[in-house]
Amino acid sequence: MLSTVQDVPLLISRILAHGSTIHGTSQVTTWTGEAEPHRRSFAEVGDRSAQLAHALREDLGVVGDERVATLMWNNAEHVEAYFAIPSMGAILHTLNLRLPAEQLAWIVNHAADRVVIANGSLLPLLAPLLPHLKPVEHVVVAGPGDRSLLAGASVQVHEYEDLIAGKPTTYDWPELDERQAAAMCYTSGTTGDPKGVVYSHRSIYLHSMQVNMTQSMGLTDQDTSLVVVPQFHVNAWGLPHATFMTGVNMLMPDRFLQPAPLAEMIEREKPTHAAAVPTIWQGLLAELNANPRDVSTLGQVTIGGSACPPSLMKAFDDLGMRVCHAWGMTETSPLGTVARPPAHAVGTEEEFGYRLTQGRFPASVEARLTGPGGERIPWDGESAGELEVRGPWIAGAYYNGPDAEPLRPDDKFSEDGWLKTGDVGVISPDGFLTLTDRAKDVIKSGGEWISSVDLENALMSHPDVAEAAVVAVPDEKWGERPLATVVLKEGASTDFEALRSFLADEGKIAKWQLPERWTVIEAVPKTSVGKFDKKVLRRQYAEGGLDVTKL
Amino acid sequence: MLSTVQDVPLLISRILAHGSTIHGTSQVTTWTGEAEPHRRSFAEVGDRSAQLAHALREDLGVVGDERVATLMWNNAEHVEAYFAIPSMGAILHTLNLRLPAEQLAWIVNHAADRVVIANGSLLPLLAPLLPHLKPVEHVVVAGPGDRSLLAGASVQVHEYEDLIAGKPTTYDWPELDERQAAAMCYTSGTTGDPKGVVYSHRSIYLHSMQVNMTQSMGLTDQDTSLVVVPQFHVNAWGLPHATFMTGVNMLMPDRFLQPAPLAEMIEREKPTHAAAVPTIWQGLLAELNANPRDVSTLGQVTIGGSACPPSLMKAFDDLGMRVCHAWGMTETSPLGTVARPPAHAVGTEEEFGYRLTQGRFPASVEARLTGPGGERIPWDGESAGELEVRGPWIAGAYYNGPDAEPLRPDDKFSEDGWLKTGDVGVISPDGFLTLTDRAKDVIKSGGEWISSVDLENALMSHPDVAEAAVVAVPDEKWGERPLATVVLKEGASTDFEALRSFLADEGKIAKWQLPERWTVIEAVPKTSVGKFDKKVLRRQYAEGGLDVTKL
Known part of the structure; x- marks a missing residue:
C-alpha cells in the first residue's frame, strides 16, 4: 500500500530556492587579497545562478544532462555554478586543479565537457592544456587573470560577468527525477x-541534511564556515549545499590558501567553523605560533581527508579551536563518520581517545568489516578488517560514459553492492571506527598485519620528528616488513636507535612490529590532495634510491 | 543520466538497526508511578522489536501491509510497536485514546485493524468498544491493568510479554519500497x-533527519527528551524515530500526564528537552509555582499544537526553560516550522518577537499564502492568506481504504497538489510564519479580516484573565463581528469596559477590531487534543446559551 504523502523529489533547485529566499541575507564572502573581501548575499547568488543557467542554455546551448566543467577556486562564482548547472538538469563536473596535466586532459575528454568555467587566475594552467581538450568549445572566464593567455585558442572565450549580465534573475527550474545525475568528481x-x-540530486540532498544534523557539523545561520577544502574535492565536503540549506555564511579563500592569509581571514572575518585536510592545519599552526592572532571564534574545526595527528589536535585544543575528526572519500559524498564522543565519555579522560577515532557512522551509512578471506569481522574494537559501506549517498559504481554501463570493479564493490573502501580498521561495539591503514599500505608480516599509521603517529609524537611515513618493503623471512622514513626537524640529531627505543617505550608499539629499516628523507612525498604518497617511497626503495640503515 | 550512487531505500528498519547497535546503550525510561521508573536500552528495544515482529507474523498471522493498531500511552512497548510493525512491512495505526468512542470505532473499522495492541490501563476504554470493532480478532495487552475486563469478549486476548517471550531477537527485515505505507494517523x-x-518509510525517515538538524530540535545522545506529546498524536511529533536515529534518550510519562508527576520526572530524570502542547505547560507552570522543583536541566522546550501565549513563554524563560515554538499538523508529519530566531536577532530586543512567531520553514517544506480569491499573497509580513505547503513529508491526500483511490477534497488540496492547511497567517520576507487564525475562525468584518488569535493573546495578557476565546458571530451591519468569551481568574472582578480599554491601550488592537459582545464563561471548551473548541462556543451563542453583554 502506498502512502498518502506528496511525491516531491529531493532536488538541488529546492536547496537553492530555499537558501536564496528564507536565508537571502546570509553571505558568501570571497577573499580577494585586497583591503576588503568580496561579499555577495545568498539572494544575489540565487539571482545570478538563474542568470548563469539562462546564459548556459541560451548562449552556449547547454541542454539535457550535458556535463559543464569548472576549473575554479572556492569563491562565489563557483557556488553559482554549483547551483545553476544541476538545477537546470545539467551535470556539474568539478576539475581538480592539482592533478597532473595529462590526467586533467584525460578526465575532460572522458566526461566530454563542452563548456569549462575557469577562474582567470587558473588560465596559466588551462591555456596550455586546451589543445588536448578535444570536446571543449567554450571557456567562460571569471575573476582576475590574464585573458591574453587564451589568445589564439580554438575555443570561444566568454567573460562570466558579460555572459550573465541582463539575463532574467529567475529560471523555471525543471522538476527532475531525484535520481538524475547532478554532479561528478573523479578520484x-x-x-x-x-x-x-x-552524485544524484537525491544523494546530495540527503547528504546535506546529514551534514546539518547536530551529530555531524550541525551548523545554522549563526555560523560562518571557512571552506578551505576545495570545491573541486568531493563538493567541498558538501558544504556549499549544506550551507544553503540552513543559511550558514560561507567564507571562501579563493586562491589564498597559504597559512598567512588563512590566519588573517580567520582573525578578520571570525568564522565559527572551518574544514580542511591536516596539512593545511599543520601550516596554519606554525603560522599562528610565529605570528599570534585572535582565532578564538573558530570553535569547530572539521579535519578529514587523512588522520589528524594527536599532537595537532592537542595544539588546536590549546588555541581554543576544537578539532572534530571526520572520515570520508570521494565515493562517500564524503560524509562517512564524524568523531563526536559518546555522551558517557564527554568530560572524561576517555573523551580525547574517542575524538582521535575516525568517528561514528550516521544512520544512513551502514558499515561492515571484511577480513582477508572475505569473512565478516566483529565490531569488537580489536579485530581489523577492510571497511565496506552502503547507503543512499555511497557510490555503487563508477562512470563509464553517458551511454555505457557503469564500471563495478571487483576490488571496489562487493557482489552485494557495498563499496569496498580500501581502508583497514577496527570498529568498537558502540560503532566508532578507527582506521589503521589503507588496505594497500598494511604491512603483512608473517601472517599478521602491522599498521603503518600507528607507527607513523608514534614516530611523529617524538619531539625531533617533523614527519614520518612507513611503508611495506619485501622481506625474505616475513614476507613484508616496515620501512620507517623520517623527516627530522631543523637542527635535530636523533639517531635511529633512539627513535626505535622511543617506539618501544611504554608499550607504544609491540616489539615484533618495530621497524628494522630506517632512512632520513627531506620531505614525505604528497599526492595532489596533500596525502602521503607512499607509492613514491616504495618505488624509491625498490630502485635503491633511499639510503637505508638496517638496525 | 542516472547517478552512480547506490540505490538504497530510506527505511524504518535502518533507523532501528542503527539505534539499537551504535546507540544501543541509550535508554527508554518509562514512568511507572512507583519508586523507580522502568529502564530499557535501545539494544533491548531492538531485540524485543524483532521478537514482536516474529509474534505478529507467526502467532497472529500479520502479513503484507496489514494495519496493526495501538491503543497505548507513551512507553517502551509502544516504541517497540513503532519499529516492529513498519519494519516488517505492516502499517502502524496509532489510535487516539482521547477521541469519542464512536469516532474510535469508526476509525478502527475504516482502517480494518485485525490486531490491537493495548495498554492494560486502557482496557476500561477498549472493553466496551470491542463489540463495535468488527475487524478486530486479536487484542495484545501490555502493562498493568485489569484483564478481567476482557472476559467474554469475542476476540483472542494475548499477554504482550508472553507473546514475544522466546522469539528470536533478530528479524530479517524486508527491503521495502521506501514509498510504501509505514504508519497512519487519523485527524x-x-x-x-x-x-x-x-506516512511512508521515506517521509518518516526524511522527517527524522530534519528533526535532528540543529535548526529544528537538533538533539544528540547527550540529550534526554521528555516526550509528553502522545505517541498517538502525529507519531509523537516524530520523536521516537528521530531519537533512534541519533541515540537521544527518551523519557516516557506513560499515563502520568498530570502536572505533579511531570514535575517530579523532570526533577528526578533531568531531561534536557521536552515536547508538548501549551495546555500541558500551563498546568506544569502552575504546579511549579505551587511546588518549586529543580527543573534547570530542561534547556529546550518545544511547544506546538497551538500557539504559545507570550506570557507562558516569558514565565518559562524565567524558570530557565527555553521555549521553542513550532508549528505543524497531522498532515505535515508534523514538522512545518520551528521558531529559531535569525542570526541578526539573537541577543537583541527583536529576538522574543521572532520566538513568538510559528517559525521558519526548513528547505523541505515549501510554503505559499493564498488569498480569499485564490490569489498569491506576498511574503511581506503584513498581508494575510491561507497557508499552503508542499514537501516530501506533507500529505497529498487522505486514506480511503487499501484498494480505493485516496481522497483529495478540494478544500484540503489545491489543484496542483499542495496541502491547504486551513491556517491563516502572514509570512515575513525572511520566511517567518505568523499564524493569526484558523481559516474558519477568521472574523470577516466589513470585507476585512480580524484575527481571533490576536484578540485572545491580548486578552490573556491582562492579569485578571485566565483564558479567553474569541469567535465570529453574525452581525447585520458588518457580516461578522468578534464575540469575546473570557475566563476570569479566581477573585477577579474586572468588567468588560476595563478589558476593552485594556485592548485599545497602547495600540494593541485597532479600534475597529475591538469586540462589542462580551461574556464570562467558566472554562474554554477544548477538543480531544486540548485545543480551543470554538465550534462549541459558536453553537452556544447561536442557541442563546451565553449571557452576552453588548457594549
Whole structure:
C-alpha cells in the first residue's frame, strides 16, 4: 500500500530556492587579497545562478544532462555554478586543479565537457592544456587573470560577468527525477585511470541534511564556515549545499590558501567553523605560533581527508579551536563518520581517545568489516578488517560514459553492492571506527598485519620528528616488513636507535612490529590532495634510491 | 543520466538497526508511578522489536501491509510497536485514546485493524468498544491493568510479554519500497468523518533527519527528551524515530500526564528537552509555582499544537526553560516550522518577537499564502492568506481504504497538489510564519479580516484573565463581528469596559477590531487534543446559551 504523502523529489533547485529566499541575507564572502573581501548575499547568488543557467542554455546551448566543467577556486562564482548547472538538469563536473596535466586532459575528454568555467587566475594552467581538450568549445572566464593567455585558442572565450549580465534573475527550474545525475568528481586514483563518481540530486540532498544534523557539523545561520577544502574535492565536503540549506555564511579563500592569509581571514572575518585536510592545519599552526592572532571564534574545526595527528589536535585544543575528526572519500559524498564522543565519555579522560577515532557512522551509512578471506569481522574494537559501506549517498559504481554501463570493479564493490573502501580498521561495539591503514599500505608480516599509521603517529609524537611515513618493503623471512622514513626537524640529531627505543617505550608499539629499516628523507612525498604518497617511497626503495640503515 | 550512487531505500528498519547497535546503550525510561521508573536500552528495544515482529507474523498471522493498531500511552512497548510493525512491512495505526468512542470505532473499522495492541490501563476504554470493532480478532495487552475486563469478549486476548517471550531477537527485515505505507494517523476533524494520513518509510525517515538538524530540535545522545506529546498524536511529533536515529534518550510519562508527576520526572530524570502542547505547560507552570522543583536541566522546550501565549513563554524563560515554538499538523508529519530566531536577532530586543512567531520553514517544506480569491499573497509580513505547503513529508491526500483511490477534497488540496492547511497567517520576507487564525475562525468584518488569535493573546495578557476565546458571530451591519468569551481568574472582578480599554491601550488592537459582545464563561471548551473548541462556543451563542453583554 502506498502512502498518502506528496511525491516531491529531493532536488538541488529546492536547496537553492530555499537558501536564496528564507536565508537571502546570509553571505558568501570571497577573499580577494585586497583591503576588503568580496561579499555577495545568498539572494544575489540565487539571482545570478538563474542568470548563469539562462546564459548556459541560451548562449552556449547547454541542454539535457550535458556535463559543464569548472576549473575554479572556492569563491562565489563557483557556488553559482554549483547551483545553476544541476538545477537546470545539467551535470556539474568539478576539475581538480592539482592533478597532473595529462590526467586533467584525460578526465575532460572522458566526461566530454563542452563548456569549462575557469577562474582567470587558473588560465596559466588551462591555456596550455586546451589543445588536448578535444570536446571543449567554450571557456567562460571569471575573476582576475590574464585573458591574453587564451589568445589564439580554438575555443570561444566568454567573460562570466558579460555572459550573465541582463539575463532574467529567475529560471523555471525543471522538476527532475531525484535520481538524475547532478554532479561528478573523479578520484585521483594512485593506479589506473581516474574514476568518476556521479552524485544524484537525491544523494546530495540527503547528504546535506546529514551534514546539518547536530551529530555531524550541525551548523545554522549563526555560523560562518571557512571552506578551505576545495570545491573541486568531493563538493567541498558538501558544504556549499549544506550551507544553503540552513543559511550558514560561507567564507571562501579563493586562491589564498597559504597559512598567512588563512590566519588573517580567520582573525578578520571570525568564522565559527572551518574544514580542511591536516596539512593545511599543520601550516596554519606554525603560522599562528610565529605570528599570534585572535582565532578564538573558530570553535569547530572539521579535519578529514587523512588522520589528524594527536599532537595537532592537542595544539588546536590549546588555541581554543576544537578539532572534530571526520572520515570520508570521494565515493562517500564524503560524509562517512564524524568523531563526536559518546555522551558517557564527554568530560572524561576517555573523551580525547574517542575524538582521535575516525568517528561514528550516521544512520544512513551502514558499515561492515571484511577480513582477508572475505569473512565478516566483529565490531569488537580489536579485530581489523577492510571497511565496506552502503547507503543512499555511497557510490555503487563508477562512470563509464553517458551511454555505457557503469564500471563495478571487483576490488571496489562487493557482489552485494557495498563499496569496498580500501581502508583497514577496527570498529568498537558502540560503532566508532578507527582506521589503521589503507588496505594497500598494511604491512603483512608473517601472517599478521602491522599498521603503518600507528607507527607513523608514534614516530611523529617524538619531539625531533617533523614527519614520518612507513611503508611495506619485501622481506625474505616475513614476507613484508616496515620501512620507517623520517623527516627530522631543523637542527635535530636523533639517531635511529633512539627513535626505535622511543617506539618501544611504554608499550607504544609491540616489539615484533618495530621497524628494522630506517632512512632520513627531506620531505614525505604528497599526492595532489596533500596525502602521503607512499607509492613514491616504495618505488624509491625498490630502485635503491633511499639510503637505508638496517638496525 | 542516472547517478552512480547506490540505490538504497530510506527505511524504518535502518533507523532501528542503527539505534539499537551504535546507540544501543541509550535508554527508554518509562514512568511507572512507583519508586523507580522502568529502564530499557535501545539494544533491548531492538531485540524485543524483532521478537514482536516474529509474534505478529507467526502467532497472529500479520502479513503484507496489514494495519496493526495501538491503543497505548507513551512507553517502551509502544516504541517497540513503532519499529516492529513498519519494519516488517505492516502499517502502524496509532489510535487516539482521547477521541469519542464512536469516532474510535469508526476509525478502527475504516482502517480494518485485525490486531490491537493495548495498554492494560486502557482496557476500561477498549472493553466496551470491542463489540463495535468488527475487524478486530486479536487484542495484545501490555502493562498493568485489569484483564478481567476482557472476559467474554469475542476476540483472542494475548499477554504482550508472553507473546514475544522466546522469539528470536533478530528479524530479517524486508527491503521495502521506501514509498510504501509505514504508519497512519487519523485527524480528529471538527466536521465530517475523521481522515487518515498514511506516512511512508521515506517521509518518516526524511522527517527524522530534519528533526535532528540543529535548526529544528537538533538533539544528540547527550540529550534526554521528555516526550509528553502522545505517541498517538502525529507519531509523537516524530520523536521516537528521530531519537533512534541519533541515540537521544527518551523519557516516557506513560499515563502520568498530570502536572505533579511531570514535575517530579523532570526533577528526578533531568531531561534536557521536552515536547508538548501549551495546555500541558500551563498546568506544569502552575504546579511549579505551587511546588518549586529543580527543573534547570530542561534547556529546550518545544511547544506546538497551538500557539504559545507570550506570557507562558516569558514565565518559562524565567524558570530557565527555553521555549521553542513550532508549528505543524497531522498532515505535515508534523514538522512545518520551528521558531529559531535569525542570526541578526539573537541577543537583541527583536529576538522574543521572532520566538513568538510559528517559525521558519526548513528547505523541505515549501510554503505559499493564498488569498480569499485564490490569489498569491506576498511574503511581506503584513498581508494575510491561507497557508499552503508542499514537501516530501506533507500529505497529498487522505486514506480511503487499501484498494480505493485516496481522497483529495478540494478544500484540503489545491489543484496542483499542495496541502491547504486551513491556517491563516502572514509570512515575513525572511520566511517567518505568523499564524493569526484558523481559516474558519477568521472574523470577516466589513470585507476585512480580524484575527481571533490576536484578540485572545491580548486578552490573556491582562492579569485578571485566565483564558479567553474569541469567535465570529453574525452581525447585520458588518457580516461578522468578534464575540469575546473570557475566563476570569479566581477573585477577579474586572468588567468588560476595563478589558476593552485594556485592548485599545497602547495600540494593541485597532479600534475597529475591538469586540462589542462580551461574556464570562467558566472554562474554554477544548477538543480531544486540548485545543480551543470554538465550534462549541459558536453553537452556544447561536442557541442563546451565553449571557452576552453588548457594549
